[in-house]
Amino acid sequence: xxxxxxxxxxxxxxxxxxxxxxxxxxxxxxxxxxxxxxxxxxxxxxxxxxxxxxxxxxxxxxxxxxxxxxxxxxxxxxxxxxxxxxxxxxxxxxxxxxxxxxxxxxxxxxxxxxxxxxxxxxxxxxxxxxxxxxxxxxxxxxxxxxxxxxxxxxxxxxxxxxxxxxxxxxxxxxxxxxxxxxxxxxxxxxxxxxxxxxxxxxxxxxxxxxxxxxxxxxxxxxxxxxxxxxxxxxxxxxxxx
Numbered sequence: 462x463x464x465x466x467x468x469x470x471x472x473x474x475x476x477x478x479x480x481x482x483x484x485x486x487x488x489x490x491x492x493x494x495x496x497x498x499x500x501x502x503x504x505x506x507x508x509x510x511x512x513x514x515x516x517x518x519x520x521x522x523x524x525x526x527x528x529x530x531x532x533x534x535x536x537x538x539x540x541x542x543x544x545x546x547x548x549x550x551x552x553x554x555x556x557x558x559x560x561x562x563x564x565x566x567x568x569x570x571x572x573x574x575x576x577x578x579x580x581x582x583x584x585x586x587x588x589x590x591x592x593x594x595x596x597x598x599x600x601x602x603x604x605x606x607x608x609x610x611x612x613x614x615x616x617x618x619x620x621x622x623x624x625x626x627x628x629x630x631x632x633x634x635x636x637x638x639x640x641x642x643x644x645x646x647x648x649x650x651x652x653x654x655x656x657x658x659x660x661x662x663x664x665x666x667x668x669x670x671x672x673x674x675x676x677x678x679x680x681x682x683x684x685x686x687x688x689x690x691x692x693x694x695x696x697x698x699x700x701x702x
Contacts, residue, residue, distance in 0.1 A: 467498060467502060467506070468506045470496045470497070470498065471492065471493075471496045471498060471502060471503060471506060471507070471513070472513075472516060472517055472520055473496070473563075474492050474493075474495040474496035475487075475492045475496075475513050475514070475516075475517045476517040476520060476521060476563045476564065476567055477495065477563045478491050478492050478495060479514055479517055479563075479567055479570070480563035480564075480566035480567040480570060481563075481566075483570055483574060484510075484514050484576050484578075487510075487514075489503055489510055489513075492513070511578055514576065514578060514579075515578050515579060515582075517567060518567060518568070518571055518578075518579045518582065519582065520564070521563070521564035521565070521567045521568050522568065522582065522586065523554045523568075523586070531589055531590065531593045532546055532547055532550050532593065534546055540597055540598075540600040540601045540664065541659055541664050541665070543597045543600075544597055544618075544655065544658060544659065544664075545651065545655045545659075547593070547594055547597060548618065548622060548651055548654050548655050548658070549647065549651040549655075551590075551619065551622045552622050552625075552626075552647045552650050552651055552654070553647050555622060555623065555625075555626035556626060556646075556647055569627075571583065591615060594615045594618065594619070595611060595612070595615050598611060598614060598615060598662075599611070601662055601663075601664060602614070602662075618654070618658055621654045621657070621658075622650070622654060625645060625650055629641075629645070632645065656668065
């Protein structure tokens with residue numbers, strides 16, 4: 462087995478264990494057992510548990526090893542186009558499907574239960590993304606709008622995207638499976654969030670102006686949707702009684 466293979470196995474095993482248990486609860490012994498290596502291998506490649514954790518977070522990080530990642534826009538792109546690209550790329554990262562499913566879970570842990578080891582990496586990434594989003598908003602927001610208000614708008618945009626990922630299990634308890642499968646995709650959520658944001662900023666027509674295709678689709682889905690929600694209300698009433 463090559464040196465790169467061994468190092469990669471340790472990193473993948475560490476990422477899984479850290480994602481499942483967090484930094485404090487994870488042990489080097491558990492990681493070595495999962496990677497099928499001896500304790501000396503971790504010391505040889507990473508030195509200690511802290512450095513191994515940092516390398517696992519770097520491997521999972523969407524901004525790459527240096528923590529920097531900003532979107533690229535076509536030359537001459539309008540603010541509307543830039544916002545749509547930004548929202549789509551954020552959703553793609555949130556819903557990314559990869560062979561190592563632990564990556565998103567580990568990042569979520571690091572965000573919700575931050576360690577002192579990756580603060581600079583995470584700060585660099587989030588500040589770069591936030592600066593890019595606010596620079597797009599600066600193209601359309603009134604120049605006299607206070608900076609705190611601009612920041613709130615930016616966080617509201619990010620919050621919409623994050624909610625659909627973070628609350629996916631809750632959403633699955635409320636909606637039927639087909640609706641979540643068909644409508645909670647990167648493409649449909651990009652259209653939805655972009656539409657809300659652009660309408661709120663006055664860059665698109667007001668919401669509620671459904672197209673003919675939208676109206677026809679809604680008519681075709683109306684009866685099964687109503688039946689599903691009636692069943693949910695009946696179940697809730699039974700529990701309350």
